[in-house]
Amino acid sequence: GENVEQHPSTLSVQEGDSAVIKCTYSDSASNYFPWYKQELGKRPQLIIDIRSNVGEKKDQRIAVTLNKTAKHFSLHITETQPEDSAVYFCAASTRGNFNKFYFGSGTKLNVKP
Amino acid sequence: KAGVTQTPRYLIKTRGQQVTLSCSPISGHRSVSWYQQTPGQGLQFLFEYFSETQRNKGNFPGRFSGRQFSNSRSEMNVSTLELGDSALYLCASRSGTALSYEQYFGPGTRLTVT
Numbered sequence: 001g002e003n004v005e006q007h008p009s010t011l012s013v014q015e016g017d018s019a020v021i022k023c024t025y026s027d028s029a030s031n032y033f034p035w036y037k038q039e040l041g042k043r044p045q046l047i048i049d050i051r052s053n054v055g056e057k058k059d060q061r062i063a064v065t066l067n068k069t070a071k072h073f074s075l076h077i078t079e080t081q082p083e084d085s086a087v088y089f090c091a092a093s094t095r096g097n098f099n100k101f102y103f104g105s106g107t108k109l110n111v112k113p
Numbered sequence: 114k115a116g117v118t119q120t121p122r123y124l125i126k127t128r129g130q131q132v133t134l135s136c137s138p139i140s141g142h143r144s145v146s147w148y149q150q151t152p153g154q155g156l157q158f159l160f161e162y163f164s165e166t167q168r169n170k171g172n173f174p175g176r177f178s179g180r181q182f183s184n185s186r187s188e189m190n191v192s193t194l195e196l197g198d199s200a201l202y203l204c205a206s207r208s209g210t211a212l213s214y215e216q217y218f219g220p221g222t223r224l225t226v227t
Contacts, residue, residue: 032214043203043218044156051214089156093214100169101146101205101216103156 002027004092006104014112019080021107023090024072030092030102033066033073038106039086047088048075080111115140117206117219125225131192134222138185138206144168145187146216147179150201162187163209191224199226 003026013019023033031052036044050057050064050073057064061080066073077084090104118137126132138145146169147159158171162181179189185206191198201221207213 034214034216036218043220046215046217049215100158100161102158103148105155 136204144209
């Protein structure tokens with residue numbers, strides 16, 4: 001089955017700096033890669049996703065890049081703010097109706113004001 | 114649209130008991146997945162239901178079971194509870210169509226086994 005590895009496990013940045021979280025996956029059949037943000041005591045929320053036919057996707061201060069050849073994808077957050085502090089999870093899923101999501105172990109991002 | 118809802122939000126049980134958790138997906142969504150979240154193991158996939166049929170199953174013992182009703186609501190049951198079953202149980206819904214991949218989570222049920 002699929003194996004998703006996520007790094008780093010913790011990340012501390014100064015407000016205004018950029019943050020990058022990286023994930024690798026093992027199954028070349030995976031074609032959908034979402035990122036979730038989970039604040040303390042809350043549900044994971046989908047913040048951005050990318051499909052395998054796209055190399056990069058942006059939404060305001062966040063972006064995701066995908067390298068299918070190397071089987072890795074990354075989350076980029078620019079101009080970080082204290083409210084970006086949370087745990088971020090990456091995931092990989094294979095095509096079709098019968099999706100099974102494999103999650104990374106999470107990155108705890110701390111943005112210092 | 115209303116989001117994914119789960120009941121109850123908190124539950125305390127003792128070892129050996131059984132528990133049933135409920136999940137109502139987003140209206141129109143036909144796929145419901147269940148996950149166990151613990152500090153040490155992260156998000157672990159339990160199973161997925163689509164149109165009342167279990168389509169995928171994770172690596173959990175048979176004590177963990179589920180079902181889905183015709184209105185897409187889903188229940189998860191854990192029998193003979195163990196201390197290690199203490200976790201946040203999250204359900205997530207998807208539309209279930211081949212073109213729609215997005216998955217949305219409910220608030221979770223926090224289960225504590227004593």
